[in-house]
Amino acid sequence: MRLALDPPVDPLAYSFAHRVRVRFAETDAMGIVHHAAYLPYLEEARVSWLRAMGHPYTETRTDGVDFSVVEAWVRYRKPLRFDDVVDVHVAMGARTPTTFQLGYLLRVDDVVCATGVTVHGAVTTAGRPTRLPGWMAEIDLASF
Amino acid sequence: MRLALDPPVDPLAYSFAHRVRVRFAETDAMGIVHHAAYLPYLEEARVSWLRAMGHPYTETRTDGVDFSVVEAWVRYRKPLRFDDVVDVHVAMGARTPTTFQLGYLLRVDDVVCATGVTVHGAVTTAGRPTRLPGWMAEIDLASF
Amino acid sequence: MRLALDPPVDPLAYSFAHRVRVRFAETDAMGIVHHAAYLPYLEEARVSWLRAMGHPYTETRTDGVDFSVVEAWVRYRKPLRFDDVVDVHVAMGARTPTTFQLGYLLRVDDVVCATGVTVHGAVTTAGRPTRLPGWMAEIDLASF
Amino acid sequence: MRLALDPPVDPLAYSFAHRVRVRFAETDAMGIVHHAAYLPYLEEARVSWLRAMGHPYTETRTDGVDFSVVEAWVRYRKPLRFDDVVDVHVAMGARTPTTFQLGYLLRVDDVVCATGVTVHGAVTTAGRPTRLPGWMAEIDLASF
Numbered sequence: 001m002r003l004a005l006d007p008p009v010d011p012l013a014y015s016f017a018h019r020v021r022v023r024f025a026e027t028d029a030m031g032i033v034h035h036a037a038y039l040p041y042l043e044e045a046r047v048s049w050l051r052a053m054g055h056p057y058t059e060t061r062t063d064g065v066d067f068s069v070v071e072a073w074v075r076y077r078k079p080l081r082f083d084d085v086v087d088v089h090v091a092m093g094a095r096t097p098t099t100f101q102l103g104y105l106l107r108v109d110d111v112v113c114a115t116g117v118t119v120h121g122a123v124t125t126a127g128r129p130t131r132l133p134g135w136m137a138e139i140d141l142a143s144f
Numbered sequence: 145m146r147l148a149l150d151p152p153v154d155p156l157a158y159s160f161a162h163r164v165r166v167r168f169a170e171t172d173a174m175g176i177v178h179h180a181a182y183l184p185y186l187e188e189a190r191v192s193w194l195r196a197m198g199h200p201y202t203e204t205r206t207d208g209v210d211f212s213v214v215e216a217w218v219r220y221r222k223p224l225r226f227d228d229v230v231d232v233h234v235a236m237g238a239r240t241p242t243t244f245q246l247g248y249l250l251r252v253d254d255v256v257c258a259t260g261v262t263v264h265g266a267v268t269t270a271g272r273p274t275r276l277p278g279w280m281a282e283i284d285l286a287s288f
Numbered sequence: 289m290r291l292a293l294d295p296p297v298d299p300l301a302y303s304f305a306h307r308v309r310v311r312f313a314e315t316d317a318m319g320i321v322h323h324a325a326y327l328p329y330l331e332e333a334r335v336s337w338l339r340a341m342g343h344p345y346t347e348t349r350t351d352g353v354d355f356s357v358v359e360a361w362v363r364y365r366k367p368l369r370f371d372d373v374v375d376v377h378v379a380m381g382a383r384t385p386t387t388f389q390l391g392y393l394l395r396v397d398d399v400v401c402a403t404g405v406t407v408h409g410a411v412t413t414a415g416r417p418t419r420l421p422g423w424m425a426e427i428d429l430a431s432f
Numbered sequence: 433m434r435l436a437l438d439p440p441v442d443p444l445a446y447s448f449a450h451r452v453r454v455r456f457a458e459t460d461a462m463g464i465v466h467h468a469a470y471l472p473y474l475e476e477a478r479v480s481w482l483r484a485m486g487h488p489y490t491e492t493r494t495d496g497v498d499f500s501v502v503e504a505w506v507r508y509r510k511p512l513r514f515d516d517v518v519d520v521h522v523a524m525g526a527r528t529p530t531t532f533q534l535g536y537l538l539r540v541d542d543v544v545c546a547t548g549v550t551v552h553g554a555v556t557t558a559g560r561p562t563r564l565p566g567w568m569a570e571i572d573l574a575s576f
Contacts, residue, residue: 291437293435323471324469324471324475356508357467357508359508360505360508361435363502367559
């Protein structure tokens with residue numbers, strides 16, 4: 001599966017949004033949020049999306065399935081700053097029998113700050129690839 | 145500038161290598177290094193590369209130039225684990241007058257564990273784009 | 289000022305509470321939240337407390353005052369786990385003209401998981417000690 | 433066991449030292465190292481000390497023993513900054529049959545920057561307290 005590098009900047013293209021507030025610990029000496037701190041924002045939004053879909057990640061893990069991260073990409077457009085309230089929009093953009101791709105749009109007060117994509121593989125607790133859960137194979141895909 | 149997504153897996157394609165050892169703090173409940181922890185590895189290798197080139201990042205920053213991160217991408221191939229000693233290979237793969245792109249190869253005991261790319265823009269302390277330092281404009285580019 | 293090491297485990301002793309949810313990124317290979325991840329929880333609760341007091345930290349910083357961390361202490365009683373919803377209780381326990389001490393109680397579903405204390409000094413942007421803001425010098429102190 | 437809050441500032445009082453270099457990712461918007469980033473420095477020094485003692489933590493964990501963190505305390509004396517090379521001195525300061533206490537001294541160019549203490553309990557993989565490994569029960573204790 002090819003990593004998509006153009007997730008849309010229109011929030012209407014996304015089915016879900018999760019809000020995070022920037023911690024001081026996430027800033028760096030440039031006075032902005034450090035680039036590595038975005039990946040936990042995407043992860044928190046992803047976990048929130050799973051919960052909203054009725055399939056919390058804790059349950060999935062209890063069932064013996066993990067979603068390992070195969071690729072991650074972020075494009076930093078405008079800096080995030082301490083105490084910013086960030087809307088992280090999420091949508092599923094592509095899928096194979098054992099992997100899926102999520103796109104993300106990060107906005108502060110309706111201003112586009114970043115886009116990102118993560119690619120995940122369903123794996124057993126032993127780390128072997130396995131099929132996506134049934135509910136996930138039926139989600140409507142966003143167009144990117 | 146287009147993000148390259150195929151940095152080579154041959155260490156000979158890279159001009160520099162930096163070694164890091166995995167901290168326990170960087171692992172997660174899957175028992176492996178968390179995917180967000182790779183970006184600081186790339187950053188540490190980048191800073192080490194600048195130092196080896198005779199242009200430590202602290203000096204560049206004192207001169208009023210920062211290298212902001214515009215894009216970051218990682219492909220996770222084999223998990224890293226606690227206490228692993230990781231060789232992070234670095235090379236410059238592309239360049240414009242104000243931006244540059246670095247490729248990375250992460251290996252443990254000669255086994256390929258991850259590849260990555262970061263795109264950087266030279267900016268003034270006020271955050272405005274500026275030309276790359278002269279020495280950087282003259283580096284031989286790796287072929288990716 | 290002497291660091292207090294016995295913040296109460298009774299939530300009624302605290303004037304404020306802030307809720308955080310554990311991120312997967314904050315877990316480690318022991319399957320629990322890594323001990324270093326607690327300090328950002330305390331910080332997030334502290335920032336939330338400042339906001340609730342009507343004096344957001346962003347404003348204080350704009351006014352040229354930072355609250356540097358002079359000491360931090362945490363006692364880990366029961367592990368926190370991924371996706372736990374943690375109530376972080378906060379209270380001011382001691383104060384000098386230029387420093388203050390906050391106590392914290394962390395609970396999940398009413399079970400005590402950790403206690404902590406941070407000591408802060410008011411400093412100018414140049415890093416020199418300065419008097420606490422007036423409103424802070426008038427807060428009722430909790431008894432520890 | 434009572435947490436000691438006065439580890440010595442004389443490096444000769446410590447039996448071991450480990451060197452770390454500050455990452456940019458560890459700084460914050462005050463331009464200094466974020467206070468939560470010190471705990472991974474202590475941990476890295478602790479793991480390095482175990483290795484130097486001939487008992488790498490990976491082996492201890494393979495043997496089914498973990499050293500959980502029961503308490504952690506840091507006193508921040510002088511800020512650490514990006515690219516600082518930090519000597520983290522380590523010594524064991526107290527011990528019971530199932531727990532031990534380590535003291536730390538952090539210096540940059542012989543200047544004292546921080547002191548810290550961590551208290552650890554030996555636990556089985558099931559999380560139950562267990563006796564310290566034999567070699568650890570025989571270490572000469574530092575006087576604090």
